[in-house]
Amino acid sequence: MTNDKLAGWLDRSGMSRGELARRIKVKAVEWKEPHVATSTTRVRFWLDGQIPRPPLPDIIAAVFTDSVGYRVTTYDLGLGDGAGAKNALVYNSSYTATVEVVADLGRADVDRRNFLAGAPFAALAGVGPSRDWLMNVLDQEPAAGPRVRLEDVTAVKNMFGEFQKMDVLQGGGTGRLVLAEYMNQHVYPLLRRTHSDDVRQVLCEAASEQTYLLGWMAYDDGQHGLAQRYLIQSLRLAEESGNAALGSHVLAGMADQATLLGDPAEGRRLAQAGRLGLARANSPACLADLWCLEARALALLKDKTAAARAVIESEKAYAKARPSEEAEWAAFIDPAYLYGEHANTFRDLGDASAADEHARKSIDHARSQNRARRGAMSQAALAVSHLQRNDLEAAHAAGVRTLNLTRQVKSSRAVEAVHDLQRRMQPFGAHRLVADFNERARELTTAA
Structure with missing residues (x-):
């Protein structure tokens, strides 16, 4: 099957096949990849649908980018996903490079591209970013373009609260792609344009907040490789904004994910x-x-x-x-959240009494705010505290409440809390309450 995308960009650039081959060789040398060889014949093969091996797709994309004067990706050229997944794990000292990586990441997320589906969570990938966030100084200015106004940034910040409410009330799996599309269309393009220093600072802050939220939504939806990449790029944008508290907030999200995934x-x-x-x-x-x-x-x-x-x-x-003096991104850090997380801490310490106490406080606050996800996770912690005291009947009742709340949101964390309860009930064998809970849990999985 012919590669019509590559053919179209070749026509748009005005380059011949021979000229494209020549520029690829020059670019390969610039990239310190002198072993890369190409020719007019190879260009014809690519136009006929053959996908070249890495790093050629990224080198070809760089040639077209230079030719047309704006960003062209391997995906635009029909050459696959390039090095996007790997690049998104890098905390780049270059602001310009960061903008391109996070924009590519957002586009790939919306387009459901293959590299994201297979992108693994990389253990210890946070070591370099967290260190560099504390130490780095920035080195590059953004590309030229129409000047961004403070009003443009205000419009972006006004949208953040709405997306955050969507996550808190409905779960990360509900609105992530909507937010990603919004970022692709309205936020990431602003990062490429020129700004005064004060506008650039607040723009990077707004972009960091919402990129963090994309990562958090992906995390809650069980897309851990994608979440990690968003969080690292959010941390880099937070550094650019000069907002230390925001950077610490991003590191909190990275810490939460690392602990959840077993480290x-x-x-x-x-x-x-x-x-x-x-x-x-x-x-x-x-x-x-x-x-x-x-x-x-x-x-x-x-x-x-x-x-x-x-x-x-x-x-x-x-x-x-x-609360009135805290940033909007801190709104979720409240008694419902903190009591719930403390309940999980005491659960893991085997202190059933303290876990019970904190879980009940979290449940009360979550109920008053209609926060089904937090309610579900705290009900699960309460159920475990009952199991730790061998009270299966009370654990079953709390478990059923967990199931009912989990059905109201799209959250892999809430579903995992249900699965964790199933595992913890196994020592009770074939008891009728265990069988009933497992059957109800199967109904939840089937519905999902």
């Missing part, structure tokens, strides 16, 4: 890096979250004393928080 030591380290970043910022809510997430990690590391101390530090920090 609590890395989760703790990321949370600690976030707390260090708050040395130059004031966000008691963010500090409370970071202590909370460190407690979660410490519980899994079986350090009971340190975990309990981290919970206390989280509560002390939140006591100083004033």
